[in-house]
Amino acid sequence: MGILYKNSLLLDSMKNKFKPHRYSDLESFERLLLLIAILVKYPGVGYRDRNLLDTTEIHYNALEEVKFYLQKLADQLGIDLPEDYPAITTLRKDLETLKDYQILEKRMYRWGYYLGTGVMSPLELKIALDALESLAIKQGDPRIRKITEQFKKRLRGFAALEDQQLFYPVRQQLNHAINYTDPDEMMEKGVYRQTLFHHIHILETAIIEGQIIEISRKKDLYDNKRVGIMKVYPLQLIYHNVAWYLLHEDYKNEHLVISRVNRLGNYCKILEPSGRGINKQKQSLTKAYQLLENGWGLKLGNLEEQKQELAGKLNFVKAKVRFFYPVSQFIEEGERRHPKQKIKRGKIDPQTHQPQYIDYSVALPLRSLDEFYFWLNSYGEYVQVLAPSELVERHQRSALTLVSRYGCNKDNIT
Known part of the structure; x- marks a missing residue:
């Protein structure tokens, strides 16, 4: 009797241990594995851009696409599924099972289904x-x-x-930083630089959290006497042409400034760990990009100019420049150089069948004329400034200075 009793207890224990499961049968188990497999093979499956749907697809069901790929994979693997199997309701329950086991996250998948961070093909x-x-x-x-x-x-x-x-690098960006940016490389080469690059990890966290930080400008090449400690909200790290820049906002008066990172010192202190949050960061970033789109280059102007410009009360200056052939061809090629640019062709040369020149005009805030001038000056003798008058005079002085250097000192050139 004792042995029978023990065997009875053992059988009861085994029954409890091997309870039937939703996926105990082969068909259900294979269906679940097929579902996981298509989430791996087709990241984002089930997403359809609502703006691209035609009128017949208004009630588009994301799980219909999931079902299609599941059936397709089953066919490839030689798995026979019943006709019109599985039902959409069954797939929905399967997805909930994957969420219960944290294979999928417990959230809405508005942009299609994918596993973890596997969002890319x-x-x-x-x-x-x-x-x-x-x-x-x-x-x-x-x-x-x-x-x-x-x-x-x-x-x-x-x-x-x-x-x-x-x-294999199919795409490559050849613009490269002209100063040291990597602390490990600096140490390896023995070229240690006391710059903010040594605190990038702190800076990136402060950007996301919207924290007030204290940084130090160690030099100002524009003679604005803006050196020393600054208390700012860092907004974004920007790579432009040959260097990294930090877009930041004064924590008191909201003045937006872009500073070159290698000109900021090896110092970064978080003053308020709580931060103001990502939404406020985005609002300030939007303002900064409005200024960037209006202007030319990275100079954002002083606080009063910014207030007027963002309020739509600042008068812009119309700059007009004539570019001569063959440089004119390259200028004309830049159809999206500035959102407010206008290009007017001059007379056609009968020999080249190209315009002898083009007139390039753009309305800019006064703060941007310096950087605009530096850009057009790179085209040398193929440029003639037509407006505004102060830019015309500046270009004339520059030309006379060059004539003086090359004309009067020929014998001194070696």
Whole structure:
């Protein structure tokens, strides 16, 4: 009797241990595995841009696309599924199961279904990796360099399957930083620079949190006497042409400024850890980009100018420049150089069949004339400034200075 009693207890224990499960049968189990497989193979499956839907697809169901790819994969693997299987309601329950086991997150998937951070297809991943590598190498971003190295390690198996195509740089950005940006590289080469690049990780956190930080400007090449300690909200790190810049806002008066990072000292202190939040950061960033779009280059002007400009009360200056052939062709090619530009062609040369010149005009805030002038001056003798008068006079003085240097001192040139 004792043995029978023990066996009875053992059978009861086994029954409790091996309770029937939703996915105990082969068909349900294969369906769940197929669902996971298509989330891996087709990241973003189920998303359809509402703006691109035609009138017959107003009631588009994301799970219909999930079902289509599940059936397609089953066919490829030789798995026989019943007709019109699985039902949409069944797939919905399967997705909830994946959320219960944290394979999917407990949230709405408005942009399609994907696992973890696997939001990219192999082609999209290739393009993103090219961009990251450019940031890491040419723009000298130390954090991106480390991330890229980690990505490459994790993707070695995938790259082997793709015959190493993943790591071939199809796209590359050749603009590169002209000063040292990577603390590890500085240490390796013995060229230590006392700049803000040593605190980038603190800076990035402060940007996301909207924290007030204290930084130091160690030099001002524009003779505005803006050196020393500053208390600011950092808004964004910007790479432009040959260097990294920090867009920041004065924590008291909201003055927006763009400062070159290598001209800021090796000092960064968080003053308010709580921060003002991402929404306020976005509002300030929007204002800064409005100023950038209106102007030319990175100079954002003084506080009073910014207030008037953002309120739509600032009068802009019309700059007009004549570019002569053949430089005129390159200028005309830049159709999107500035959102407010206008280009007017001059007379056609019968020999080249091209305009002898083009007139380029754009309305700019006064703060931008310096950087606009530096740009047009790079085209040398192929430029004639027509307006405004102060820019005309400045260009004439520059030309006379060059004549003086080259004309009067020929014998001294070696």
